[in-house]
Amino acid sequence: MREERHPGQAKIECKDITKVFIQKGKQRVHVLDHISLDVKENEFVVILGPGQSGKSTLLRIIAGLETPTEGHVRIDGQEVEGPGPERGLVFQGYMLFAWKTVLGNVEMGPKLRGVPKKERREIAAHYIHLVGLDGFENHYPHQLSGGMKQRVGIARAYANNPQVMLLDEPFGQLDAQTRYFMEKETARIWETEKRTILFVTNNIDEAIYLADRIVTMEGKLPGRMHVVYRVDLPRPREHTDMAFLKLRHEITEASELTL
Amino acid sequence: MVDIANEIKQQVQERRPLTLAMILTNRWFLYGVSMLAFFLAWDMAAVARVFSSGLPRPYEVVLQLWRMMFDPLAGKSLLGHIWASTQRILIGFTIASLVAVPLGLMMALNRYVNAIVKPLFDLLKPMPPLAWISIAILWFGIGETSKVFIIIIGTFVPCLLDAYNGVRLVEPELYDVIRMLGGNRRHEIIQVCFPAAFPAIFAGLQIALSIAWSCVLAAELVSARSGLGFIIILGMNLSRPAMVVGGMVVIALVAWTMSQLVSGLERFVCPWKREIDSR
Ligand SMILES: Nc1ncnc2c1ncn2[C@@H]1O[C@H](COP(=O)(O)OP(=O)(O)OP(=O)(O)O)[C@@H](O)[C@H]1O
Numbered sequence: 127m128r129e130e131r132h133p134g135q136a137k138i139e140c141k142d143i144t145k146v147f148i149q150k151g152k153q154r155v156h157v158l159d160h161i162s163l164d165v166k167e168n169e170f171v172v173i174l175g176p177g178q179s180g181k182s183t184l185l186r187i188i189a190g191l192e193t194p195t196e197g198h199v200r201i202d203g204q205e206v207e208g209p210g211p212e213r214g215l216v217f218q219g220y221m222l223f224a225w226k227t228v229l230g231n232v233e234m235g236p237k238l239r240g241v242p243k244k245e246r247r248e249i250a251a252h253y254i255h256l257v258g259l260d261g262f263e264n265h266y267p268h269q270l271s272g273g274m275k276q277r278v279g280i281a282r283a284y285a286n287n288p289q290v291m292l293l294d295e296p297f298g299q300l301d302a303q304t305r306y307f308m309e310k311e312t313a314r315i316w317e318t319e320k321r322t323i324l325f326v327t328n329n330i331d332e333a334i335y336l337a338d339r340i341v342t343m344e345g346k347l348p349g350r351m352h353v354v355y356r357v358d359l360p361r362p363r364e365h366t367d368m369a370f371l372k373l374r375h376e377i378t379e380a381s382e383l384t385l
Numbered sequence: 386m387v388d389i390a391n392e393i394k395q396q397v398q399e400r401r402p403l404t405l406a407m408i409l410t411n412r413w414f415l416y417g418v419s420m421l422a423f424f425l426a427w428d429m430a431a432v433a434r435v436f437s438s439g440l441p442r443p444y445e446v447v448l449q450l451w452r453m454m455f456d457p458l459a460g461k462s463l464l465g466h467i468w469a470s471t472q473r474i475l476i477g478f479t480i481a482s483l484v485a486v487p488l489g490l491m492m493a494l495n496r497y498v499n500a501i502v503k504p505l506f507d508l509l510k511p512m513p514p515l516a517w518i519s520i521a522i523l524w525f526g527i528g529e530t531s532k533v534f535i536i537i538i539g540t541f542v543p544c545l546l547d548a549y550n551g552v553r554l555v556e557p558e559l560y561d562v563i564r565m566l567g568g569n570r571r572h573e574i575i576q577v578c579f580p581a582a583f584p585a586i587f588a589g590l591q592i593a594l595s596i597a598w599s600c601v602l603a604a605e606l607v608s609a610r611s612g613l614g615f616i617i618i619l620g621m622n623l624s625r626p627a628m629v630v631g632g633m634v635v636i637a638l639v640a641w642t643m644s645q646l647v648s649g650l651e652r653f654v655c656p657w658k659r660e661i662d663s664r
């Protein structure tokens with residue numbers, strides 16, 4: 127039974143998350159330090175931080191793939207206790223099934239949950255269309271370019287109809303042009319099918335282009351939350367917009383103090 | 386709406402006029418040149434009697450093989466001897482792979498199986514399969530059983546090892562994908578472990594196959610009344626080099642054919658594998 131939701135309750139609620147890895151039984155790696163973050167329903171929140179600041183670790187904790195040393199994560203008020211299909215995760219390194227076609231990859235979620243074949247084919251077709259891969263259903267991952275691979279990754283996560291989408295530097299491996307193009311696509315997909323999104327990146331422009339809210343992380347371990355920026359620019363956004371550039375300047379200035 | 390044309394990988398087929406340089410660098414042309422050069426060198430060496438009378442001319446080998454097709458040796462034509470060796474390999478190879486591959490997979494998936502099997506396996510692994518020939522003959526006599534036994538011993542190791550490593554080297558984040566999508570441990574094994582390990586398993590089968598040929602030859606050289614190893618040893622005893630070389634050539638051809646069949650099976654089972662460009 128699902129709890130009654132209070133109005134204004136956060137969709138994702140991270141409370142005082144601290145993570146310490148124990149390496150080789152002895153060495154302690156303090157990766158996250160008291161991270162608290164609330165994400166509202168259908169909000170697009172971007173976590174912006176430099177390399178090795180614990181971004182992936184935070185996302186994996188919210189996904190349920192790692193347990194926090196301290197603190198907890200709640201989705202709709204329910205504590206996260208392990209990975210599950212109500213959260214969709216898009217991986218930094220695509221992580222497609224090389225032995226499955228685009229269709230086979232996208233329909234994997236519904237298949238694992240026992241959705242009948244005909245129905246899951248329809249679901250897969252819908253999301254393949256949503257990410258613009260019509261005609262590539264029967265291609266194998268190695269036949270696709272990087273941008274197309276990550277489209278498959280996004281469609282695969284969407285196909286489970288998760289309430290929360292977690293994206294871990296999804297475009298980090300793409301060239302600048304494809305990356306810019308995929309950001310536009312992400313905004314379009316999000317406008318078409320609204321979800322609560324937590325998006326990790328190390329790219330300021332990507333953050334401002336996509337986010338309702340930007341959370342910056344400090345540049346050294348343990349990762350701490352630095353500043354939260356609200357981005358109130360109208361969509362679709364323009365990288366050359368004055369307000370865009372002003373915010374970009376503001377974030378850069380503030381980051382340089384700590385980086 | 387969506388324009389991904391710039392992302393689609395295109396195969397560009399260029400049209401170029403036929404030039405002498407193109408013919409000279411053509412793959413098939415070069416294959417031909419290298420084969421021709423080899424046979425010419427062989428023939429010249431035979432005519433010049435570099436190995437005195439030990440090296441037959443290529444046409445003599447062909448002639449010898451042709452004769453053996455019709456005149457039985459020890460009651461079997463050439464095809465009969467080919468089948469005798471092939472049969473031994475098929476039996477031994479099948480038994481070994483049917484046991485070793487699942488065992489390797491289970492070792493990788495279950496640490497108790499691993500803890501029980503690994504020490505035994507590590508102990509037996511470094512022993513060359515041919516070291517088993519004498520004991521095999523003592524145990525099973527000189528019949529078919531001892532030959533099949535040697536092949537099983539020889540092919541077991543690569544079959545098991547590659548299946549084991551195939552699972553071990555699976556990218557662990559792929560399991561995370563399955564669990565995020567709502568799958569359980571059984572799904573991880575069926576959807577990730579097995580398919581990801583297929584290419585490694587096939588690599589193991591290929592290695593096992595070539596080892597199987599060494600094993601069957603060694604066993605036939607020691608004691609046999611049939612098989613390609615028998616033809617080679619008979620040729621040696623009768624001082625007929627054409628027979629020895631003929632046996633060697635046939636082995637190469639049959640072994641190559643079997644390895645192509647395994648490759649074909651792999652392409653059928655793993656259609657996702659990137660075609661490795663052979664150029
Ligand atoms: N399982 C683990 N065991 C030990 N240390 C770990 C583990 N996972 C991550 N770390 C450490 O945590 C630190 C932060 O890693 P994380 O991947 O979260 O950073 P990131 O901000 O995502 O980096 P990047 O931008 O390179 O993706 C790293 O220094 C890493 O060594």
Ligand SMILES: [Mg+2]
Nearest residue numbers: 181182218295
């Ligand atoms: Mg990361």
